[in-house]
Amino acid sequence: xxxxIRPTLSAAPAADLAQATVDQRRIDTFERLLSLFPAxxxxxxxxxxxxxxxxxxxxxxxxxxxxxxxxxxxxTKAADFRQADVRTVDLxxxxxxxxxxxxxxxxxxxxxxxxxxxxxxxxxxDTHVAVGESHYAASLGELVTVDGLEGxxxxxxxxxxxxxxxxxxxxxxxxxxxxxxxNVGYGVVLESDPWVMSDRRFYLALPAGYTSPAMGVRGxxxxxxxxxxxxxxxxxxAARTAQV
Numbered sequence: 001x002x003x004x005i006r007p008t009l010s011a012a013p014a015a016d017l018a019q020a021t022v023d024q025r026r027i028d029t030f031e032r033l034l035s036l037f038p039a040x041x042x043x044x045x046x047x048x049x050x051x052x053x054x055x056x057x058x059x060x061x062x063x064x065x066x067x068x069x070x071x072x073x074x075x076t077k078a079a080d081f082r083q084a085d086v087r088t089v090d091l092x093x094x095x096x097x098x099x100x101x102x103x104x105x106x107x108x109x110x111x112x113x114x115x116x117x118x119x120x121x122x123x124x125x126d127t128h129v130a131v132g133e134s135h136y137a138a139s140l141g142e143l144v145t146v147d148g149l150e151g152x153x154x155x156x157x158x159x160x161x162x163x164x165x166x167x168x169x170x171x172x173x174x175x176x177x178x179x180x181x182x183n184v185g186y187g188v189v190l191e192s193d194p195w196v197m198s199d200r201r202f203y204l205a206l207p208a209g210y211t212s213p214a215m216g217v218r219g220x221x222x223x224x225x226x227x228x229x230x231x232x233x234x235x236x237x238a239a240r241t242a243q244v
Contacts, residue, residue, distance in 0.1 A: 016135060017197055017198075022196060022197055022200075025194070025196045025197075026052075026100075026126060026196055027052075027055070029126075029192045029196060029202045030052055030055070030100065030124075030126070030202070031055060031059070033124055033192065033202060033204050034056060034059060034061075034096075034124070035059070036204075037095070037096055037122070037212065038212065038213055039059060039060030039061045039062075040061065040062070040094075040095030040096065040213065041061070041062045041064070041093065041094050041095050041096075042056060042061050042062070042063055042064070042094055042095060042096040042097065042098060043063075043064045043065075043066060043089075043091060043094045043096075043097055043098065044056065044063060044064070044065045044066065044079070044098040044100065045066050045086040045089070045097065045098060045099050045100075045102055045114075046066070046067055046086055046099070046100070046101060046102030046105070047065035047066060047067045047073075047079075047081065048067055048069075048072050048101065048161065049072045049073075049074065050065055050072070050073055050074045050076070050078075050079065050081060051074075051244045052098070052100055053065040053078070053079040053081075053098075054074070054076065054078045054079060054239055054242045054244045055244060056079075056098070057078045057079050057235065057238075057239035057242075058078075058239045058240060061096075062235070063078070063079035063080065064079065064080045064082060064094075065079045065080065065081045065082065066082050066083075066084045066086055066089050067081075067083065067084075067086075068083065068084065068085050068086070068164040068165075069083075069160060069164070070083050071160060072160070074242060074243070076238050076239075076242040077234060077235055077238040078235060078238040078239035078242045079235070079239070085164065085165075086102065086114065086164075087106075087110050087113065087114065091117045091118055091121065094121055095121070095122070095213065096121065096122050096123070096124065097118050097121050097122070097123040097124070098123075098124050099114070099118075099123060099124065099125045099126070099127070100124070100125070100126040101126055101127075102127075103125050103126075103127035104127045104128040104129075104154065104169055104170075104171050105156065105162065105163040105164075105166075105169050106163070106166070106169055106170070107166050107168065107169060107170055108146055108147075108149065108151070108170040108172075110166070111170060111172070111180065112180060112183075112184075115180055115181060115183075115184050115186075116184050118184075119184040119185045119186070119207065120185065120207050121207065122204070122205065122206050122207065122210065123181075123186075123204075123205050124202065124203070124204050124205075125177075125202065125203045125204075125205070126196065126200070126201075126202045126203075127171075127177075127200065127201070127203070128154075128171050128197070128199050128200045129171055129172060129173060129174050129177060129199055129200070129201060130143060130150065130151045130152040130171045130172060130173045130176075130199070131173060131174055131199055132198045132199050133198045133199065134198065134199045135197065135198075135199075136154065139154055139155040139157075140152045140153070140154055140155075140171065141153040141154075141155075143173075146170070148179075149172055149176040149179065149180065150172065150173045150175070150176045151170050151171050151172040151173055151176055152170075152171045153168050153169070153170060153171075154168065154169045154170070154171050155167070155168060156168065156169055171199075174191070174201070177189075177203065181203075181205045185207055185208055186205040186206060186207055186208070187206065187207065187208030187209065187210070188205065188206040188208075188210075189203060189204075189205045189206075190203065190204045190205075190206075191203055192204075
């Protein structure tokens with residue numbers, strides 16, 4: 001099976017898109033992809049400000065939001081916000097793993113470790129990749145090959161949105177990202193269209209043989225009962241009123 005992620009049909013957007021445009025594209029793409037799954041339990045890795053975690057809660061998900069930094073956590077009970085290092089947090093027991101705005105802040109070893117720990121669970125990734133023009137070109141190195149994987153090293157800053165504990169991060173090419181995902185058992189890797197930025201895209205990876213829990217009467221009923229219970233909870237009410 002090929003490990004390539006095929007190019008999308010649309011042209012890449014400009015490298016200098018306005019931040020408001022980028023933010024709206026992220027929200028739109030995130031909600032469209034999330035709506036493909038019946039609501040269940042998800043973990044949002046590197047949740048930061050928690051805005052996407054809250055949006056997931058509004059869509060009926062029971063959300064655990066994880067970040068090593070807590071200063072941007074919102075004051076809400078819409079999700080279970082936890083301080084933890086994404087490199088060691090337990091990823092078992094979830095129906096979906098979110099890795100949004102995090103992957104490109106990790107080293108190559110930490111990326112491969114995270115994907116190995118995620119194996120068997122659908123994962124949604126929103127990340128910069130080593131392709132085309134980049135708004136962050138000044139912080140990117142030349143294209144290199146490490147352990148057969150192509151990408152560019154990215155010099156991290158000291159901003160509160162930067163990496164946690166590493167000065168360099170790895171931006172894989174789309175093909176190398178696809179290879180990493182398939183190496184740990186993801187049989188299908190989908191790329192979003194349109195892209196969020198000229199070098200930033202959403203990817204949805206499904207484990208080999210994955211079947212949605214909503215398939216069939218039993219699964220659909222289970223998802224429906226879960227949604228009803230969640231909508232009766234205090235966390236659901238908090239999600240409806242939280243600022244995003």
